[in-house]
Amino acid sequence: MLGSGQLSMSGGWTAYLCLASALTGLFGPAVAVKEHDFKKCDQAGFCKRNRAFADHVVANTAWESPYNILADSASFKDGQLQATILKTVNDAGETVRLPITVSFLESGTARVTVDEEKRQKGEIELRGDSKARKQRYNEAEQWVIVGGLTLDKEAKVDYQDDTQITVQYGPESKFEASIKFAPFSIDFKRDGDTHIKLNDKGLLNMEHWRPRIDASPAPEKQEGEDNSSSETESAETTAAQVPEAYPGEDQNTWWEESFGGNTDSKPRGPESVALDISFVGYDHIYGIPSHTGPLSLRQTRGGEGNFQEPYRMYNADVFEYILDSPMTLYGSIPFLQAHRKDSSVGIFWLNAAETWVDITKEKESKNPLALGIGSKTSTSTHWISEAGLLDVFVFLGPTPQDLIRKYSELTGTTAMPQEFSLGYHQCRWNYVSDEDVKDVDRKMDKFNIPYDVIWLDIEYTDDKKYFTWDGHSFADPIGMGKQLESHGRQLVAIIDPHIKNVDGYKVSEELKSQKFAVNNKDGEIFEGWCWPGSSHWVDAFNAAARKWWATLFKYARFEGSMRNTWIWNDMNEPSVFNGPETTMPKDNLHYGNWEHRDIHNLNGLTFHNATFEALKSREAGEFRRPFVLTRSFFAGSQRLGAMWTGDNQAAWDHLEGSIPMVLSQNIAGFPFSGADVGGFFGNPEKELLTRWYQAGAFYPFFRAHAHIDSRRREPYLAGEPYTTIIAAALRLRYSLLPSWYTAFRQAYLTNEPVIKPMFYTHPNEEAGFAIDDQFFVGNTGLLAKPVTQKDKETVDIWIPDNEVYYDYFTYDIIPSNKGKTVTLDAPLSKIPLLMQGGHIFARRDRPRRSSTLMKWDDYTLVVTVGKDGKTAEGDLYVDDGDSYEFEKGQYIYRKFILDGDAKTISSVDGEDRKKVKEGDWMKKMHQVTVDKIIIVGAPASWDKQEVTVESEGETWTATLEYTPAGKGRAAFAVVKKVGARIGADWKVSFA
Secondary structure (H helix, E strand, O other): OOOHHHOOHHHHHHHHHOOOOOOOOOOOOOOOOOHHHOOOHHHOHHHHHHHHHHHHHHHOOOOOOOEEEOHHHOEEEOOEEEEEEEEEOOOOOOEEEEEEEEEEEOOOOEEEEEOOHHHHOOOOOOOOOOOOOOOOOOOHHHHHOOOOOOEOOOOEEEEEOOOEEEEEEOHHHOEEEEEEOOOOEEEEEEOOEEEEEEOOOOOOEEOOOOOOOOOOOOOOOOOOOOOHHHHHHHHHHHHHHOOOOOOOOOOOOOOEEEEOOEEEEOOOOOOOEEEEEEEOOOOEEEEOOOOOOOOOOOOOOOOOOOOOOOEEEOOOOOOOOOOOOOOOOOOOOOEEEEEEOOEEEEEEEOOOOOEEEEEEEEEEOOOOOOOOOOOEEEEEEEEEEOOOOEEEEEEOOOOHHHHHHHHHHHHOOOOOOOHHHHOEEEOOOOOOOHHHHHHHHHHHHHOOOOOOEEEEOHHHOEOOEOOOOOOOOOOOHHHHHHHHHHOOOEEEEEOOOEEEOOOOOHHHHHHHHOOOEOEOOOOOEOOEEEOOEEEEEEOOOOHHHHHHHHHOOOOOOOOOOOOOEEEEEOOOOOOOOOOHHHOOOOOOEEHHHEEHHHHHHHHHHHHHHHHHHHHOOOOOOOOEOOOEEEOOOOOOHHHOOEEEOOOOEOOHHHHHHHHHHHHHHHHOOOOOEEOOEOOOEOOOOHHHHHHHHHHHOOOOOEEEOOOOOOOOOOHHHOOOOHHHHHHHHHHHHHHOHHHHHHHHHHHHHHOOOOEEOHHHHOOOOHHHOOOOOOEEEOOOOEEEOOOOOOOOOEEEEEOOOOOOEEEOOOOEEOOOOOOOEEEEEOOOOOOOEEEEOOEEEEEOOOOOOOOHHHOOOOEEEEEEOOOOOOOEEEEEEEOOOOEOHHHHOOOEEEEEEEOOOOOEEEEEEOOOOOOOOOOHHHHHHHHOEEEEEEEEOOOHHHOOOEEEEEEOOEEEEEEEEEEOOEOOEOOEEEEEOOOOEOOOOEEEEOO
16 A cells, blocks of 8 residues: 555545556547536535545545444344444544444345434434435335345354454355454455455445534624634634534535535435445456446546546436446446456445445555556445445355346346337337328338337327327327237337326326325425426325326226337436426425435336336236336336436447447346437438347347437338348347247346346456457357447457357358457348357247237247257247236246257256146147257258157157258258147157
8 A cells, every 4th residue: 555645635546546557448429418417526515525535535544434333232143233333523532323234144145234323213403494304214125125135044153352243154154244343344255255345445434413503693894894703713613513524524515505506405414325345356347337338347536548537326317428428327226246257246235315436446466566467456436325324235246147146136136028028119209190100000011120019209198298199190099009909019108207287187186186296395296397398296105196196007097098008107317307407306305205315216216116017907807017118217127127228329339339338237137228229319320220220139128219300210211221131130139039038037037137248158258357349148149249330341259268159140150269359241231140059049930020920930949059069958938928927837938958969959848847737828839839940060960851759749750951061151950840849848859
């Protein structure tokens, strides 16, 4: 560690921590959002104070954290440690009591929660006549956590004295938490090695409650009299009575703060929570979406290639967002992972208030200035939230899969989507009439372009009143819906949380009369401005409001809606056009009198949840999986539907930037994600539009969208050759829907990413840790690298292992070696897509115009023989794609196996389930078979004309066509008209 004499405030961080080589930038800046409309750290009082506090600590090597656990307060029972931290606030020895609970959970996760006794007991005074709650916000758990909190009663104290306590916990007691009392800190270890440290740098800071003591008014100034001395005396008196966190602390924003012409009253005074969390020996960290920039997060304390600002999480309507930036976007998930060769660890910061995260790195070696052999990198993070509890979960891995699984035990897994929702979605702001919608529907058929959903933005309503239709442009919504239904298609209509404030609008009148709206700081209904003009906002934190909200979606009440009508929740950050940072004032009051500052990042989740629950049953006897798209989200939103990355631009760098953004969502536990294909703002050139469709075919959520001022760009308008190429990309998506659906089933079970970056699939290959422009799809072995640059007709794909890879379209063997990059031809008509050897995945090859019409089609299996020439395996999940009957066992799950001697391919029950009583859907699936099997890399011994098929006590033969290898192409074989039921055990023999 360098001496304090070598450090300056901001520069000190570079000298102290930034000896590591800087991360390189991925993207250049695009057309800039109005950055001055959104705060930087030094414009957010609590962030500025905590960053300055960190500078003070770094610059003073003698600094010692003023937080100490009272040794005699520590007690451990049934997997939980409870104690009291004393915070010393001044030289006079004044202290604040902070109850701490460290919980060790059966899952192997540890949880550290710190509260503030005075606020906890309500023993504080609020400024003015505020009706706000006195406690720190303690209800985030009710919205976010759905399980995984059972205490580990096998956890045990390994050592305890007056200075520390060590607890062993987790599987086989391999995890250890060493809790130091004075100053307070925790080391989390796995197999004896430290991986995560809390408060190692001494940056813990819980801004305790203190009464506001206003300066005494200065005596009235007499003519010719200088009163500067009395002003100084008054200020000194105030400062002496209000303890500082450190000498020179800025108190100007403790009680009130202004930005952009809006003033935020702070009735509870300063109440931020901050903590440093260090990842020992970890260079790469990932997560905390949504932001633009690389998947492997950048440092934030300046220096070449680094950000100057912390990553911010404060859900906001950031239209035309810029790239390669830590500024906030529409949603936030405070789940962060650290990764190095052979090891992954992570933390989840459960706090719904505005949060900033600084990231710095340091090289550790015998010589602090040496960057060579023997040095390793550690990453330090500094978490700063405006309000709420300090509540952090610690995951010790050791694999990326372990982190996702443990995080999802807490927050839930991905909702099992309706099958149609994995198809293509056609959207723009706006389709101008019901006839316009029907015309698009007809033309998509005319040009043989498959799609599943067409979307309506706000203009379909009667003067921006939700649950209504414009009587002129959408005079016959039922007729529109029926045409779509006849083609197996769906309609999505936008419904936002702002309700038009106008007389005669029943929804608005009910909202106000039943007091279901968000209030202002005075406890009166809040009025703001959004698309409808004067508006009120539904308070979805109120259970009664959610129950009322559900009634609005009933088919009998939302006239014009049908069983194929679904919902889009936009603007739910919430977006308030005349509010601070285009959102709601922080001193607004929600149900229970919690301030908006406490729950801001949860707001989108609560509204998304209200709509999700409403759509499950819209008439008596109905119970179906909803489809609801949200723009704003938080940890746990994955349980409710899909998200997209917001208002991007029709520019090549936004296409390029979308890949790491969607990958970040996937590894953060919210895989049902995508970006607006074509770019929301602007008019993409045809090459860009085409390449974006090719990339979008590999987004888990695949939707094209455009601004109202953008030219129409439905695929059939592109002209040739673009329309044909786009249609081919769409048909590729549709043919692979069985594999996409299978991947989502795995996400439903474990929250495994649907598309996976290289560090996730190959966690020991360090060269892949920063790669974020290529990915695997589910467990198919399909490796995609979309073209994202103009005039680019080749791509370089990094090969992560020694397995054989085949070109998806030509079956060419890719000449490659582990850890090497191979260059592939990628003309505009081709998507770079490889098949890793050793897999079996399912397709449906008959072209259809929607997924609904594919429901009873037969399957094609693709077998990619492994490098050993003998083995491959894969799986397929199928259910009715609509209901919750799968929860009752009404589904098919098959495992496919090419045996080790390459003599048979078999299908077995993937879960070895007991016989399930078949419902109507499963009975109808008896007619669905395996039509053909394509074996890429087929052995030469398969050069014959027939194979034997055995299934359900019968044996028959099927035709085999064998094509020998040639000119770099692998040998392949096609078994035609296999005829075995997809839901049955069967075996194809080649011997």
